[in-house]
Amino acid sequence: MKADIEHWTSRLAALAADCEVPGASLAYWYGSELHECATGVLNTATGAPVRADSLFQIGSVTKVWTATQMMLLVEQGRITLDTPVAEILPEFTVGDLHATAAITLRHLLTHTSGIDGDLFLDTGRGDDCLRRYVEACADLEQTFPVGDSHSYCNSGFVIAGRVVEQLTGKVWDQALREQICDPLGLTHTWTLPEDVLRFGAAAGHDEHGAVVAQWGLPRSVGPAGLICARAADVVAFGRAHLTPGALLADPAALRRAQVDLPHSYGGGRQWGIGWCLDEWDGHQVVSHTGDTIGQHAALWVLPEPGTVVAVLINGGRSVEFQHRLVTELLGDLHGIDVPAPLTPPEPPVDVDIEPFTGVYERAGSRIHVTAHEGGLRLRTEPTGILVGLARSRTLDLVAVDATTFVGRDAGDSLWDAVVFERRPDGPSYLHYSGRATPKAR
Incomplete structure (x- = not known):
């Protein structure tokens, strides 16, 4: 089938129906060409159809964009990855004074700071929301000593976004436009609801297909998960990480392993700078997924063949859907055998529990x-x-x-x-x- 978009339009619709997904958008770069298709509805209450240029919330895929902003500042010589956060942000402190002094930008971008960091705190819609969020981190304790392990940390990326603000003199949303969106010509990538509403935007849905009561995350967690985009823009961003000079002089620096993961069954074996790193059937795969309230996104980049895939989903059995889709797609395009999710062994293993x-x-x-x-x-x-x-x-x-x-x-x-x-x-x-x-x- 290779890049037969009619086939993949049909498969996208069939998989969505099978996984009870209200709507989805797929874009992939293969063979020097962008391919796009969409299926279903943006909102089950209105029946508005998903189009290829519809905007979905990409959730934590945003973190790779924030990491890219930071690496642009590193390449400009403004900071290094090992610069302590406290040297840049006078308001930064956490519950452990040693950790406050020891945490570096590298720790934030690799989830190794140890900050107990699922702080989804709404600090308002004002341009000072990230500063106020960082100030509220003063009570966060350490899950583990700085650098001792890996634990996914949303708060660390909000703090990183505040570093971007401090060094650029711009609010994070504006810095994002100037550093990434405008240079790449991304016309369908936005962060604030008033901008997203100018386009066809997906609503999240619960497990029963009903529209969720809350549309999006608060502005204060923007650098950790607030971007809304069409699938083609997400692919364009992924392609920039394969092209030196498109944004970064050395985009490969972000996909160099920084830490081995203690739990290697959730999408990767190692973590780079912002990226999750894995190997599928002998091919390096860098990726990130994202979840918001009733929406899910996934971005995969395969450096060797130069293929980039993005899928955006607004409910249903989204993880099953995206895994089945990428398994079929990469199997067809490159003959790659995508690892199956872990399942119980036969015979059962006897363990002292x-x-x-x-x-x-x-x-x-x-x-x-x-x-x-x-x-x-x-x-x-x-x-x-x-x-x-x-x-x-x-x-x-x-x-x-x-x-x-x-x-x-x-x-x-x-x-x-x-x-x-x-x-x-x-x-x-x-x-x-x-x-x-x-x-x-």
Whole structure:
């Protein structure tokens, strides 16, 4: 089939129907050509159709854009990756004074700062919202000592966005336009609702296909996940990371491994600068996914063949949908065998589960791990500011090896991986959903 867009339009629609996805947009660069298709509706309440130029929320894919802004400043000699954040932001402090002094820009961009950082705090719509957010980080504690592990940290990228503001003298949204959007000619990439509304914009949907009550995230978390874009613009951004001089003199610097991941079953084995790094069937793959309220996005870049794929989704079984789509697409374009998600082994693995039981806790989440019918049961409990935003999940875990388990909540089609890390000379961690959660008791 190769790049037969009629075929992929049909497959996009079929997969969306099968995964109960209201609407989706696909764009990919292959064979020196952009290919685009779309299916479904932007909003089940209105029936407005998805078009190739419709805007979706790309969520945490935004983080790669923020990392790119930072690397532009590095290439200009304004900072280095090892510049301490506190040297740039006088308002920056966290709960641990040693961590405040030790955290560098590299730590922020590689999720190794240890900041307990799922702080989804609305500090208003004003141009000072990032500064006020950073000031509110003063009470954040450390999940682990600076640089000791990897734990996905939204707060770190908001802080990075504030560094961009401090060094450019522009609010983050404007700096984004001047540093990335305008040079690449991205006409359908915006951050603020009043700009997004000028285009056909997707609404998020819950698991039943109903439009969610809250359309987007607060402006204060912009650098961590606020960009809205059409799929073609996301592909153009990905292509810029394969072309020296398109934005960065050395875009490959962002995809050089910085840290090995303790949980390598969630999309990558290592982390670069902003990018998640993996290898599929002998091909390097750099990627990032993003979730907002009822929307999901994924961007994959394959440096060797120069192929870039972006898919934007507004509900349904989005993770299953994007995995099935990229598996078919890359298999067809390049013969790549995309790794299948982890599943329970046959025969079952016998593991001593007692050391893993207990309560694990970090900002916004308390995780209970208990013995259940000869195995383990994991139950997440949103806490603090995430109450009402995140839902509780219950997973009955099946052992894959001595420290790795898989489980799935009621209604889930894919298994989630959970990795336990026991350190004889330090805290024990539960690695799940990209986060390291220390054992509290």
